[in-house]
Amino acid sequence: MAESDMPGEILELRSSIDNIDAALVHLLAERFKMTRRVGQLKAVGNLPPADPKREEQQIQRLTGIATEAGLDPQFAEAFRAFIVAEVIRHHELIAEEYAEGRRQGDVPPLDTYS
């Protein structure tokens, strides 16, 4: 359907959705930078990548925030699953670059959620 046939309110909402999406992607990019840095620090300090206590605290906190924001409690788990899957995917891409010689040295450690 042509954009000119869309009601104005839908076009305005789409413009806001586009703004929110840009903000979300930029915040996620910052978040991934931070998990990478945590992964490096844990490797240097010889700390285990997984931290179940921290993960439990994060899920509880996010469930509270999601509920307060009008989302259902299961949202926190879905959000966490998305983040973890993306961190793993990024890590695999980086590992490929090392395997193909496009990056040198040891593959940095995987830190799924920090």
Place this chain on the structure above:
Amino acid sequence: MAESDMPGEILELRSSIDNIDAALVHLLAERFKMTRRVGQLKAVGNLPPADPKREEQQIQRLTGIATEAGLDPQFAEAFRAFIVAEVIRHHELIAEEYAEGRRQGDVPPLDTYS
């Protein structure tokens, strides 16, 4: 591992990750409100829920933003899949509430991405 044994830089990064997560969840909550409203407007205006042209534009735009933010181009598709899956899940929850009589009237239309 006890929090007191964590290097200070990791604790600082975790605190920033927590702030970013709160921002992400609140922005996502606003985004879901907007897709719901677009769904209602489309239903009222008898417009089709899916809009392949708009979806194509969104993917192209998000791919550009993701690349600019240092993420890989496939990120846009993963982000989109997460949003669509969540919108479908929310819609199923609402449909259940109608089926169980906790909400009255017709189930509002599903609008996966807007």
